[in-house]
Amino acid sequence: MASVYSAKTGLSSILKAYTPTERVRAKNLAINKVRFEMPQQKGLKELLESANDDNNYQPLNEYIAFLKETDLSDDQFLTAMSSAHKLINELTPKFTNLVEALTSLSWTSRGSKAVKAFTEFYIDIMVAHNKYVQFGIPKLISLWIPADVDAPLWQNGIPTDDIEAKLEAIHILMNRILTAIPMSFEIVLEAIEHKFPYFKKDPHVIAGYIHNILWVTEYKPIFTDFIVQLIVKKLVILDVNAPRSEIEELDYDDEDEELEEENEDADIFEVDDCQKASTDYDIPPMKHVIAHTLDTCMEKMYTFLNTKNPNINGNAEQKLQLHNFWKVLLSAFDNVLLPSHNTHHVQFLIFYYCSFKSTLAEAFLSSLWDKIQNPNVSVVIRQAAVGYMASFLARSKFVSLTVLQNYLKELCNWAHQYIQRCDQYRQNGSLKANKVFFSLCQSIFYVIAFRSRDLTGDRKSLLFLQSLQLSAIVTCNFNPLRVCLPAVATAFAGVTRAYQLAYCHAILERNARRKLATVYANDTATAEETLDSFFPFDPYLLKMSINRITPHYMQYQASEAEEAAVVATHHTSSTLRHRKRGDSEMCDDIDDFIVADKRQKHRELARSQEREAQFTYGLSPGFHI
Template identity: 80%
Template sequence: MSSVYSAKTGLSSILKAYSPAERERAKNIAINKVRFEIPKQKGILDAVEAVNAHNNFQPLNEFVAFLKETEISDNEFSQIMSDAHKLIYDLSPKFTNMVEALISLPWTKRQPAALQAYTEFYIDIMVAHNKYVEFGIPKLISLWIPADADESMWPNGTPIDNVKIELDAIHHLLDRILTAIPMSFEVVLETIENKFPYFKKATHVIAGYVHNVLWLTEYKPIFTEFVMQLLIQKLVVLDVNAPRSEIEETECEEDEDLEEENEDQEIFEMDDCQKSSGINQKDDDLLPMKHAIAHTLDICMEKMFNFLDTRNPYALNVTAEQRLQLNKFWKVLLTAFDNVILPSHNTHHVQFLLFYHSSFKNTIAEAFLQSLWDKIKNPNVSAVIRQAAVGYIASFLARAKFLPLQVLKYYLKELCDWAHQYIQRCDQYRQNGSLKANIVFFSLCQAVFYVIAFRSRDLTADRKSLLFLQSLQLSAIVTCNFNPLRVCLPAVATAFAGVTRAYQLAYCHAILERNARRKLATVYANDTATPEETLDTFFPFDPYLLKMSEKKITPHYLQYQASEAEEASVVATHMSPLRQRKRGDSEMCDDIDDFIVADKRQKIMELARSQEREAQFTYGLSPGFHM
């Protein structure tokens, strides 16, 4: 009896909950009722009139619900936008909910007539009521961000044709808004920064957003300085979260067994990584990086390199006026470097934007070096920045294949002159010789040693060059009271010692031996292995590990080529039985292999056997250090 009564009265709904299917049907019925109650042609007109004439918001709220819940056809969309356009000046802030609902309607995939109707309404509502700019522009820029499921539409961060057409409409609309409403510039700046995807998002999401941000500078160059600084900041975040050691480990997993088998040959990790990461294998260029964040950085760096290509002031068919504008871009890039990259610790790839741009013309490279040198000389610049500038100038002089030899010699002379003046000044005042108190001096000395060792083939090619090296008075630097070799990275110190001994420029080995004995004495005296006082240094233009974008760097990048005379001296480090290389050693440990030419290893080993006894003592210290 109770079941019959329940069936008649519908009270059974109290006893059991709606299933999801029933809930969806109820929702659709409600939507259809709203749709039925609001005529397509007069819905917005009646809703606005009810508010203005009778302060009745019910029709307005129902119409907003209709916009949010209903799938609207192109014809209906065009009619609604046309009706809304007629009411532009009536849509004061009390109609904010409805205006936001209208602006939020999907529009990029619609027919041209519907696109036109939306565009005209969007522009006129923003011009008539500036309040809506703060909502409208973020809504527009959010359309730059690819959906997580749209990976196939963004191969390597570049939109396919259909997506590009949609984005073109978005950028065209933003261009018109920026032209019509100058105050919108600030909103755009804030929105671009706030909408930037999290660095762990999918590659196509981040690269797609970068693509659109760069697109903005094409029609509004006024944003270039802000965009470059913002993008470099975001790339630095990617860079420091993709450490060189992690990239090497991820890319070199297949080579570990091979390295263990070839321990006697001392094939260093860096060379192995270069081979496995595609630096010498074009067939691997299209394969993504195995490290997810490194892959994202790789795609973004290629986009940035391509963007720099369009900003080359020395490209063909560039007019004098265009060259003047493009030269201003170099100052923008250099400012971004000074503000973001130079103060950043442990970046490995972003700085190659400056390296690549400097390759366009020697005058750009010289301007970059001069900017670094000005910071090094300026005592009002913080010691941290000066030390970083020393690292950049040393690494650039060593690695830039495009740099003329006379420029290399000029800066070596400048560096050495500064070191000599510093030594004389400090001897006069008997200054404290600690590492911390003289960090810039020690960093600069190591830079000189590194550049001379790395570019020894060019700097010893003829008698004139050897006379130049002699004029640097390297022996005075090496033998000064500061003893700069004691704090140098062992790989740099031993390589420099090999070059100077081969060409009788200075005699470093006795100093290296004395330094080694002192360190051993300190350890045994305290009965503890105390940390050695060594420069915390990195060489920012060490080998580039990203597969896809490295093709932009390789033609301009110098790999080490040792001169015949010092090879036997350098190999002693590698032949020492006291030297045990571990996979966990820092990356600069690998960079020592830049001082050995692979195809000459056998000959070097034969030459070194006679020197092995001396090497056991002179080069016995492990070159495991941090960059």
């Protein structure tokens, strides 16, 4: 009977479950039924007096609810700011809820009068009551984070003019607060770090936040060191979560297949020049999402570095700031990048900056060399410094031949002294006990093999290579070739034999025979002791920002003697020509013979074929012509 009555009267049962949509609709309906009036100046004062004198917070709480739930017009907004500004001294921490509601109002999209009223209130309330700085500054910094739906307003990390104008108002306010309240500096630093978006956020969110914190360095240069190191740390997180192998698989395998198809159809189809030109400016986002985020952020950082170009004409103060910025960047490298393992792209920030001026490149190399020589520096850092030096010398177009030869001389002198000292004391020759020495030797071999065309260009250069006494390093009791990456050992052997600098053939064959008796882990052909190698300036894979690096980046070019030797033995490598980019960079790319992830073995060859290819002189992995 009750159910019939309910049906007739249209009343629903109290046991009926509401859907989430119905709940939200009911909540909004209830909110809309509650109407709070905007109190006048006298009214706000009376609300505070009622709370202070009678301990009656109900009217004040209703006003706070009005501020939070109502979309204020500009007139209402101006009234609220004006009323609160006149009562600043009375807005003690007792009324924190009211101040939080006032400072949380949307203001950047309002008219100039409303923006001015808000900024004046914001600054004065922070100065009058320092406690409000604790939440006032994080509120402003939160406004630097683009919303998830704002991607169209942040193309490639660059804001639209409208967004830029809104951000400018926020930064003007932040600058005034920092100037008026020096004690707020620590709060700003803490909030900037705390508010940094999660690395899996959309690219425009992270790039937009970087855009804003770099903006801070323009009006408060004192923050530059902290902000640059923070950005580098966050980019390292992106970098290690975008492995080279995954980028190659997602973004380059399809391109390699398309390139092969284009080559096959080259005689039939022709591509219009205008279409080719348009592709340079219409770069699609990378398929690897985190790599795309990193690419966007790296482009943003390269643009920032351009503003710090030491070649810019300026006054003495500006030149001093640029000099100090180099120290900041080098400090970020020493503290963040150098200890980081297996990064692929972030280190190109210092590579790019060094390209601005030769003295910067020399200063960078000098810093690395100081670490390598210093026995008080940890072995891990010294080994990483050796890798950075070798890769930088090999890949930098802006490093002169004189500088290259000077550092090769220094490296070889250090190796000779180490050998003599250890022979005297009969030191243990294991890899673990001599990691720095073995890393340094491999770096010598790598640089000579990679830059052989420059280092063998004339008789004077050949005499220089002869003066390095490479044979003494190769034939020493440590036998450094046994722990080198096979690609490096083979490439170096090819160069030294072509120019009669050293004879490594017998040593490589003896090392290979010793390896035959080794039980390999996971049934892979790796040496019993192989150096953990890191060449940080291996090819750059980020598609949008690569244009910043390409003009300064050295691709491998074989010397004339090696080219002649390659022609003679060209048939031995026919099986190495067809592969995907992800298999191994050193197999058939003319410009690369080192792989960051040590995928140096050809998957298509049997082990016997690999050994044959490895010891074929004049044809080293990655040296195909």
